[in-house]
Every structure is written in structure tokens, then in C-alpha cells.
Amino acid sequence: MGKPESSPVARKLRGPRDQNLVRLLVMLLFVFALMTVLRPNQFATIADFNSMMRQFPEYGIMAIGISLTMITGGIDLGVVGTANLSAIVAAKFLIAAVPQGSPPAVVLPYLAVAVIFALVTGLACGAFAGILISRFNIPAILATLGTQQLFTGIAIGITNGRPQSRLPLLYSKIGNTEFFDFFPLSFVIFVVIAVSVGLLLSRARFGTSMYMLGTNPKASRYAGLNNASILLRTYMLSGLLSSVAGLIMMARANSAKADYGAPYTLQCVLIAVLGGIDPNGGFGKIAGVTLAILILQFLSSGLNMFNNISNFYRDVIWGGVLILVLVFNQLLSRRAERRAVRKGAA
């Protein structure tokens, strides 16, 4: 919980935030070049791009959800729990309703219903967190720490902690469709979501009110905005996005389980901060978040190609990168502030 030390004036003093996008782009190219030089035969081949496009949509979509809540000055630590619970609801329904070995024509409508169930679950989870935060005034961190436990707990409870497999084959078949034999369906879904959320933030009234709420909740209330309703809708949107991510995870693993994707929470916060979302709220763009997702994916795919690097070092790297980015951003913004003050004095 940082102090809201960055007043709107201080924010203005920081200068154009698009510098952040340029910085991210440079970083992306650097990581890309580094990995290409270190692992020329493996990195950045066609097959590698294809496998990367299969990996990042699931956590990328959750990162977009967390970013939205961070723009309003909160955080949603319950995204992974929501994703797994939604997937488990869909999986339970499919396993119970679809007879084994049914022809695709029979299965298809069931799949549609299962997807709707999952999305509704995601919306409900988000609404629950949103109500806790907006109506009961529980700080977002605590409310979503609680919902993360609760949703994961419910997911464990209704499955006894066991993976839900033996889904109809058609589901993973559809989930793993590739357009033009290259673009996986999950990637296409990610692009659609990133573009529409980006438009929502930059063009829609709802997006603007999210930024206003994140900058200064009191001011936005006095400006006539319904803070509670904005928060509720933001967390519902985050829940909806999480359930989409859950459906993608379910297609990739061909099963659903309560503890899939556990490290994604930290990774998503890292992506949001790296992408230029201000943890104090009110700032950040989806374009930055998307670049941060790509940087992380390049890094992690690259690391995978070094067999002698333990997976646990990934935790070290994520944590280290997160802190370095924070420090770097802070130093930059201080410098910009000082410069602006000097300019003002002159």
C-alpha cells in the first residue's frame, strides 16, 4: 500500500508516459537479440514462435485483468483462483453431462453451455470481490487475498483436490485450433481481448472513469461518478477475463485442477508493473502491458533453453526484475520531477 504521494500535479511533471512504451520496446528488442545470439538454433525459430503463442495468452489475459484493477488503485490477487474455479465448473459439467464417445455434433452444444457456465462463474467471482471492495470497504489486497483462498478452496472442495480429466476430446481439439496453421486460437482470443480492453480504456467513458477513480477516488466521487459501481464492474471484468484464461488452461492441459498456474499471480503483478501500470492507480496502458507480456515470454522461453538453469531461478529473476523495474521507474520519475521543478523556477 503505497502512499498516494503522486498528486496529479506530480504526475503531470513526470512528462509523457509514452517514453515508457519506447523503453519497453527497446527492452523487448534487447531481450530478443540477446536470446537470438545465445541460442541461435532454438530461439526465434518458427516452431519457437508457435509455442510461445501457445504459452502467453493464459497468463497474459490474467495480467490484463490485474492491470485493470490496478488502474483503479486496487489489485486482484484472486485471478488464478477464479480461472481454476471457472475451468472446474465447466469441466465438471462436461464430464457429468456428455456421454462418453458422443459424436461432435452432439457435444458441441454442451461445449457452448460449459463455456457460458465458466464465464458466468468468472463474472460471479469478480462480482463477489467487487462487492467486498466497493460495498464493504475491504481493502482490495485483503479482499482478494481472501477470495483467492476461498475460490481455490471451493475448487479443492468440489474436486477433492483431484484433476478433472476425461473431457470430451472435441474441447481441446477446438481449443488447439490453429488459424493458417500458425496462429493458435488462444493467441487470437488474446489479441481480441487486448485490443478491445485497450479501446475500452482509451475510448470508452467507463475507461476514463476507471482512470479518474484510480487517480483520486474522492475527486471522482465529487465529480459525480459512482465509485462503487465502477469498482464492481472493474472486478467483474477481471473475473470474466480470468475465466477466459481458465478455459484456455483447460484446453491446453485437457483437464482442470485447483492448483494449476499457481505462480501466475506474482508474474501477472510483475507484468502490470513492468508494463507501466502505476501500483497507486490512475496510470498505465494496455499497450505497455502487452509489451511486458512479450518481454517476459521471451525471457522465459529463452531460459528454458538453458538446461542447467533450475526452474527456481525463475522466481529469483521475476522477483529481481520486478524490483529493478520499480527502482528504475522511481528514479526516472524523480529525475523528471526535479527537472520540471527547475524549469518551473527558471
Added chain:
Amino acid sequence: MLSPRRILRSSEPYVFAAIILLSLLIQARSGQFFTGNNLVDLVRALVVPALFSIGCMMVIVSGGIDVSFTAIASLAMYVTDRILLSSDYSGNVILAYAMSAGFGLAMGALNGFLIAILRLPTLVVTLGTASLYTGLMFGAFSASASDVPPSIVQHGKETLFTAVNQQSGLTSNMPSQVLILVAVLILVFFLLRYTMLGRGIYAIGGDEAAAERAGFNVRAIKMFLYSFVGVLAGITGVARISMMAYADPSTMLGMELTVIAAVVLGGTRVTGGLGTLTGTLLGVALMTILANSLILIGVPTYWSRAFTGLVIIIGTGVTARQIGARQIGSTRRRGQSLKTRA
């Protein structure tokens, strides 16, 4: 000073009532709650979370949040354990505590540097350092459950007294680590109550800018605070492995959530400035009793996590509402306070 109205408006009495009700419920269902050995077992289970909760409460009172103390405790105790094992150390256990506290101090100081000097947001920083510390533990030290030096084993066997259950014949030992908890409680009580440093922690949490203008050295106080939490975490780590008699690197990870929940349940205001040791201990006691007795009151094991989540949500919800109501109440009475704050 303590008018009855003021007491009723704090959350301690409610948590206390909840503990009594829960104990009676468990006693009624199992008949095993108010037995000597069960109570001693509860205290045994309470020592480590209570030690964590003290530091956690101080951080939340200062307006921050720390999710890295379990990672600090794990890494500090693990490194200490490995060093002592590889040097065949067989001397006093004090050295183990001192070493672990030292490692904890270093890690806490890093948190403090990032938060106090660079003024970075506490949640994101401690999420990052927690990942860093656990990553180092499992990556660089390829940690796995390991033995502990003989002095720590010996220390773990020290008991203050033994409680015997007359009906079942089960016995439980009161561990000597309770004394550490008592010592830390007394130390922190005096620190928070009678030193400028302690008052400064409350002042920062109430209003950081005001505290700075009033002459508190905010940076130094925060630096001290996070370093102190690191030291406490290091000590807690050794207390934990001595009670378990082996060093399991993942035994404490994940505990931070229930500790934070317990602290908030105990009436510590999440936005800072308010919080008591009594409330914190009551919160920890309630969470420990819940966790230890879910099976006794008939909650199936698979649902225990959902149940914990629910308790966190209800507990923080009730506290948040209460504090919200208190603020509105005091505003009405004094009329001025909100205006001056805005």
C-alpha cells in the same frame, strides 16, 4: 481512560467472544477442547504464527503490508541450518538464533531500503523480495527437508511442563519457545508504548506527512521497522525448526496470508495507525483454534482452505465496517476532522 463505550467499539471483545463461543462449540461436539493437552497443543501451534503476527501488526500499523516475512524466515533458518550442519557445530543454540536473526536483518534491511529510502509501494516490493528469497532458497541452495544440528534438536526437546489428558492418556509438552514469544511480546509492548520510535510507527500509519512535520524521521523509522521484522522472522524460523526437529524449507511458506488475516481480525486497521498486541494475539488465537479444530467441528479436510478464505473475508469485512462506522461517528462528533484531513 478506557471508557466502556470505547472498549465496545474496539474489536478485541468481539474476537474474544468468538473464541469463547467457538471453544464451547468444540467442547460440546467433541468434549476434547478444555483438556490440558489440547490447550497445550494449541499454544504449541500458536507460537510461530504469533511471533510472525507481531512484526506483521507493526508493519500494518505503519500503513504498509509485508508478505515476505515467511520467505525471510525460511531462507534465514535454512542457511543457518546448512552452515551449522556443515561445520559440525555442537555448541549453544543461541548462535543459531543470532545467525538466523542476522540473515533476517539483512533481508529485512533490503525491504526497508526499497520501501523507506526509495519509497516504493510495500505490497509490490515484498511480493518481489518474497519471490527472490524463496527462489534463492530453492535455486541457489537447492533446499529440501534436512536435519538440524544437535543443539537445535536439544533445544526443541526442552519443555516447561507436560500436560496429561486423564481420559485418553495423551500427553503434550509445553515447548520452551513460548518463552521467546513472551520475551518478544514484552519487548514490543514497551517499544510501541513508551518509545518515540514506537509512537512514530503509529504516527506514520495515521498520517505520514503529518508525522514528518511533527518531527518524526519517517525514513529511519521505516528502515528500522522492516529490519526489525526481518530479525523477528529469522528468530521465528529457528524456533519453528527446533519445534519440528527438522528443517523443512516450505513449512512456513503460505503462512503469511493467515497471519495477515489474524492481525486484521484482531482489530489492526489496514490503512494504518491503529492496532494492539492484545487484539493481534486474540486474532492469532482465533485462527489457530479454527485451523486446529475444523475436523472436530465437522468441516471436511478438503473444505478447510475454503473455510479459511471465508473467515478471512468475514473477519476483514466486519473490521472494515466497524472502522468505517467509527470514522463516520467520530466525524459527526467532531465535525472538523475529515475536512482537515482532506
